[in-house]
Amino acid sequence: MxxxxxxxxxxxxxxxxxxxxxxxxxxxxxxxxxxxxxxxxxxxxxxxxxxxxxxxxxxxxxxxxxxxxxxxxxxxxxxxxxxxxxxxxxxxxxxxxxxxxxxxxxxxxxxxxxxxxxxxxxxxxxxxxxxxxxxxxxxxxxxxxxxxxxxxxxxxxxxxxxxxxxxxxxxxxxAVHDDLAPVAIVPPGHLSTHAARGVLPGQVPHADAAWQAGRSALLVEALGRRPDLLLAATGDRLHQEYRRAVMPASLALVDALRARGVAAVVSGAGPTVLALARRVPAGSSGPAGTGDAHPATDADAAIADAFGGVMAGWRVLPLPVxxxxxxxxxxxx
Incomplete structure (x- = not known):
C-alpha cells in the first residue's frame, strides 16, 4: 500500500x-x-x-x-x-x-x-x-x-x-450523563504501571469478585442515568487497597474525599485521583489550585477541605468528558 x-x-x-x-x-x-x-x-x-x-x-x-x-x-x-x-x-x-x-x-x-x-x-x-x-x-x-x-x-x-x-x-x-464533571487531582510524583501492577495478588477472594461485579454493573447505570449512585457504584475491592503501599498519599486522598461524599477513585494505575463529580448551578468558583474558574461541581468544597489550602505540588484539573x-x-x- x-x-x-x-x-x-x-x-x-x-x-x-x-x-x-x-x-x-x-x-x-x-x-x-x-x-x-x-x-x-x-x-x-x-x-x-x-x-x-x-x-x-x-x-x-x-x-x-x-x-x-x-x-x-x-x-x-x-x-x-x-x-x-x-x-x-x-x-x-x-x-x-x-x-x-x-x-x-x-x-x-x-x-x-x-x-x-x-x-x-x-x-x-x-x-x-x-x-x-x-x-x-x-x-x-x-x-x-x-x-x-x-x-x-x-x-x-x-x-x-x-x-x-x-x-x-x-x-x-x-452513555454518559450530562451532569458528569470529572476532576483529576494530579500529584507531583509519578508511578510506573509496572510497579502498580506488581503489588496486585494473583488471586482474590470469591466474595470480593462477586461484590465487584455488582458494583461494576451499578457503575454503568450511575454514569449513564443515575449519577446520584456514583459514590456507591465506585467502590472497589480488586486493586486500589492492594496499591496503598505504593501510593499512600493518593489512597489517603481517596479516603478523605469519599468520607466527604465524593465518588473518588484512583485513575488507572495511579497515582492521580479522579473525582467523578456532578455539575451544580453556576455561581461558584473552582477548587483550590485550579487557577481559572470552571463549572462548579459537588466535589469542589470537599477537595478544598481535604487539602486545607496546602496543595504541596498537587494540581486540580477539571476535565470534561x-x-x-x-x-x-x-x-x-
Whole structure:
C-alpha cells in the first residue's frame, strides 16, 4: 500500500481507566490532549521534537512510542516505512494514570491511518487491536480512540507485539450523563504501571469478585442515568487497597474525599485521583489550585477541605468528558 500524503496532524485525549470497580474494562476520555504533527521524510532519518510533558525525558529516536506504534501500523497494512519528523505538544501527564502511553500508541496508529492511501485498512477495530497488542490492555486505548465512556473486552489472551496475530478485542461506547464533571487531582510524583501492577495478588477472594461485579454493573447505570449512585457504584475491592503501599498519599486522598461524599477513585494505575463529580448551578468558583474558574461541581468544597489550602505540588484539573476521541487530519500545506 502506498502513502497518500506526507503530513498529518493527530490529536488524542487523556483517559482514565478502571473508574473504581471496572478494572481493565471501563475507561473514559478526558478533555486534555496531546497534539502531534507527523511528516514522512524522503530519508531514513527520525527526529522527534517534544514540548510539554515528557520533554527531555522520552526518547527522540526510533524507540519513541509514537514512532513504534506508527511503524507497527504501517507494517500491518503493508505500507512502506519512511523517515519521520514528529513534533509533539504533550499535555497529558506521564506516569500519573491518565493514559499517556495509550495516547502515544493511538496517536501513532492514527498517524499511519492518515498517511496511507486506504485509511479503512486501519479502521477502529483494527486500530484498537493494534493498540491493545502494544499496550497489553484495551481499557485506556478504547476511550483514547473512540472518545466518551467505553467498555472493552477480549475473547482471548492478548498476543505479543510482532507475533503477527491481532488480539480479538472489542469495545462499546456507553452513555454518559450530562451532569458528569470529572476532576483529576494530579500529584507531583509519578508511578510506573509496572510497579502498580506488581503489588496486585494473583488471586482474590470469591466474595470480593462477586461484590465487584455488582458494583461494576451499578457503575454503568450511575454514569449513564443515575449519577446520584456514583459514590456507591465506585467502590472497589480488586486493586486500589492492594496499591496503598505504593501510593499512600493518593489512597489517603481517596479516603478523605469519599468520607466527604465524593465518588473518588484512583485513575488507572495511579497515582492521580479522579473525582467523578456532578455539575451544580453556576455561581461558584473552582477548587483550590485550579487557577481559572470552571463549572462548579459537588466535589469542589470537599477537595478544598481535604487539602486545607496546602496543595504541596498537587494540581486540580477539571476535565470534561471528551466525546470525540482521537482525530487525524491532513493539513493544507
Amino acid at each position: 502506498r502513502l497518500r500524503t506526507a503530513h498529518v496532524r493527530v490529536r488524542v485525549p487523556a483517559t482514565s481507566a478502571n473508574l473504581g470497580p471496572g478494572f481493565d474494562a471501563l475507561g473514559i476520555a478526558l478533555g486534555l490532549h496531546d497534539e502531534l504533527d507527523v511528516r514522512a521524510l524522503g530519508t531514513s532519518d527520525v527526529r522527534v521534537d517534544v514540548t510539554g510533558e515528557g520533554a527531555g525525558e522520552v526518547p527522540t529516536d526510533e524507540t519513541h512510542l509514537v514512532v513504534r506504534a506508527l511503524r507497527a501500523a504501517l507494517d500491518h497494512v503493508g505500507a512502506p516505512q519512511t523517515g519521520l519528523h514528529l513534533v509533539c505538544r504533550n499535555r497529558v501527564p506521564h506516569g500519573r494514570g491518565l493514559g499517556s502511553s495509550a495516547a502515544a500508541v493511538v496517536a501513532g496508529i492514527l498517524a499511519a491511518r492518515g498517511l496511507v492511501a486506504d485509511p479503512d485498512a486501519l479502521d477502529d477495530d483494527v486500530a484498537l487491536a493494534l493498540a491493545t497488542q502494544l499496550e497489553g490492555h484495551p481499557d485506556n486505548a478504547a476511550p483514547a480512540l473512540l472518545g466518551g465512556l467505553t467498555v472493552a473486552w477480549s475473547d482471548e489472551g492478548v498476543p505479543t507485539a510482532g507475533s503477527g496475530v491481532l488480539p480479538a478485542v472489542r469495545a462499546a461506547r456507553l 471528551d466525546a470525540a476521541g482521537g482525530t487525524v487530519t491532513v493539513p493544507l500545506d
